[in-house]
Amino acid sequence: MSKTVAVIGAVSLALLVVVLVVQLVLVVPSLGALGPGAEQTGVMVMGEGKASAQPDVAMVNIGVETRSATAKGAADANKGQMADVMEALQGIGIAEEDIQTADYTIYPEMQSSEDEPPRVIGYVASNSLLVKIRQIDQVGDVLDAVTEAGANNIYGIQFTIDDPSSLREQARAEAMADAQSKAQALADLAGVGLGKPRLISESFVEVPIPYPAVERAPMGGGVEVPVSPGQLEVSVSVQVTFDVR
Structure with a gap:
């Protein structure tokens, strides 16, 4: 009786291994189809743009x-x-x-x-x-x-700048034009046609003009306080993935 149970157990284990192998064979090709094949084709570039204005x-x-x-x-x-x-x-x-x-x-x-x-x-x-x-x-x-x-x-x-949105738009347009130019150059070198953007991500930085602390003593006696607002710069970076054809 125990030998029969052992044989049945061994057969069951063997069948289980076969089933798992078959499942693995079936799954792996489907994962490969989603891997770095045709789905990953394209040109990815970084574009940068800047705009500046006097602070208000x-x-x-x-x-x-x-x-x-x-x-x-x-x-x-x-x-x-x-x-x-x-x-x-x-x-x-x-x-x-x-x-x-x-x-x-x-x-x-x-x-x-x-x-x-x-x-x-x-x-x-x-x-x-x-x-x-x-x-x-x-x-x-x-x-x-x-x-x-x-x-x-x-x-x-x-x-x-109280409302930097217009500066940001200028820098964004420049960044996208920069990305388009770089992508076109790469596509030309690779001998492929450049398609439409597939994915775009953006980041921006506004750089204010900080001034160090000023104590009261140097400003006493009616001395005029010198200040210089300079320029404020907004920098936008975009990462763009273009299709190729």
């Missing part, structure tokens, strides 16, 4: 930092000083919706020495605003006004 908006990060023996004292001093800065901004024509609180912190100021452990000697309140200036030629006047009003940190100035 400046983003300025303005800060007020105050110190006191207590956290409340630092906060109260900061509140009054920042109110003066806000008043100066609105007085020069900056709309309320173009002024946004960027950061507000209160932290202890520590002092340490070799003989003693660190100890708290006071508190610092720091408040910063992100201000959008819609008239580029007003940047220097704004910086002068806020520093006179009590702002003691300018964390950075960034020039940009």
Whole structure:
């Protein structure tokens, strides 16, 4: 009885192996048909395009930092000083919706020495605003006004374009023309005809003009703040796969 079972088991296993082999033979050709054959023919190229224009908006990060023996004292001093800065901004024509609180912190100021452990000697309140200036030629006047009003940190100035869509379209058209030209050259060298684009992917980069932090001291005494917006460049890259014929 056990021999019969063993024989039947061996036959079943052999049949199973045959079935699996047949299935593998049937599946592999179907996978090969989807592999790197006719489906993968074509020309893939990268195209690049750039467009630039003068920025029409400046983003300025303005800060007020105050110190006191207590956290409340630092906060109260900061509140009054920042109110003066806000008043100066609105007085020069900056709309309320173009002024946004960027950061507000209160932290202890520590002092340490070799003989003693660190100890708290006071508190610092720091408040910063992100201000959008819609008239580029007003940047220097704004910086002068806020520093006179009590702002003691300018964390950075960034020039940009409020609506860069038209620049992006110009760069995109140039990138596609570049891709078309490269693909045509490759097709000519290969002795094939160039067909229509089958697949297109795009990436773009907008490069603003950053400026380093500026402290209040160099801007005191009514000295005019020099600013130069320069140019803003938009770069578009496309990867295009063309059919060939």
